[in-house]
Amino acid sequence: MPVPTLHIHGTIISTYTRIVQTVAEEAGVGWTITATPAQSEENRRRHPFGKVPTVEIDGLSLYESVAITQYIDNVHNGGSLQPDDPKIRAEMDRWIAIANNYLFPTFEHGLLMPRLAHEYLKTPLRSDIIEAALPDIARYLGIVCERIEMSPHFAGPDFTLADIFLYCMLRPVQMTSEGRNLIDQLLPLRHWLNRTGKRDSLLSTRWPREIENAAEPK
Ligand SMILES: N[C@@H](CCC(=O)N[C@@H](CS)C(=O)NCC(=O)O)C(=O)O
Incomplete structure (x- = not known):
């Protein structure tokens, strides 16, 4: 084949x-x-x-x-990133929906776009937009952290599509100074990001900046 x-x-x-x-x-x-x-x-x-x-x-x-x-x-992939048990499946679907409907729009417009526009397009940093979004971003990260404190992955025992959606949304937040400060205070979330980021699939899809930062001497 x-x-x-x-x-x-x-x-x-x-x-x-x-x-x-x-x-x-x-x-x-x-x-x-x-x-x-x-x-x-x-x-x-x-x-x-x-x-x-x-x-x-x-x-x-x-x-x-x-x-x-x-x-x-x-x-x-034999559906191996999607749980068979309907209850666990509902948990996976819930977290993908949370990621798409609440986390991404708030992270993207409130933090990542202002930072990227400043860094790549050299436009003045819109700290007013970031400041206004930070309370919601902090609250959302707290909710995410509470969930991941309860089980190894977002839908429970196994790595699923929900972990991929969540990781790819949370990692860019952690790459900003504001996001890193918030996540550093949320140990279970920081540990989950460290663990999950070591998967081969996520290592091989890193953004160029992540690869450069990983190469820098600590
Ligand atoms: N619901 C879409 C969302 C895709 C999305 O928002 N992509 C962003 C890039 S990560 C985009 O196209 N942004 C450009 C824009 O909104 O103009 C999906 O699940 O594929």
Whole structure:
């Protein structure tokens, strides 16, 4: 049988692109990526809401990371990142929904975009936006920490898609000074990030800056 290949259209520094890459790594599916700005005409033809990533796999064109990751796991990984037990499955689904609906929008608009715009586009740092978002970010991290204190992974005993969504959203927060200060005070969450970040799938999908920082002498 030919080895399946996933073609990703996305951006290099993108949380959701990394989620899809990580699931492909877990499933042993090879992937390629074509840099595609989310708001480009070309991307709007692939994703009418103007988001990345979109993918092609097995002759299918797909968008929306939940659909993409479940497809890859179901067809190419025996569904091993999704619990069979409906109660544990509901917990996984809950945490993916929390990540998509509450964590990502708050982290992205309140902290990551202001920081990235400042660092890459050299625009003045919008500390007012960051300051305004920090109370919610701190509260959300506290909720996430309380959950991960109770079991090794977000849905319980086993590593699932929920851990991949959560890790790929929390790690960029930890890479900012504000996020690191908050997470440093939340030991169970910090330990989970350290442990989870050692998985091969997450090591091989690190952003360039993470790789550079890891190479720096401590
Ligand atoms: N619901 C989408 C969210 C994707 C998303 O928000 N991607 C971000 C990049 S990580 C994006 O396209 N941002 C560009 C924009 O909103 O203009 C999914 O699950 O794939």
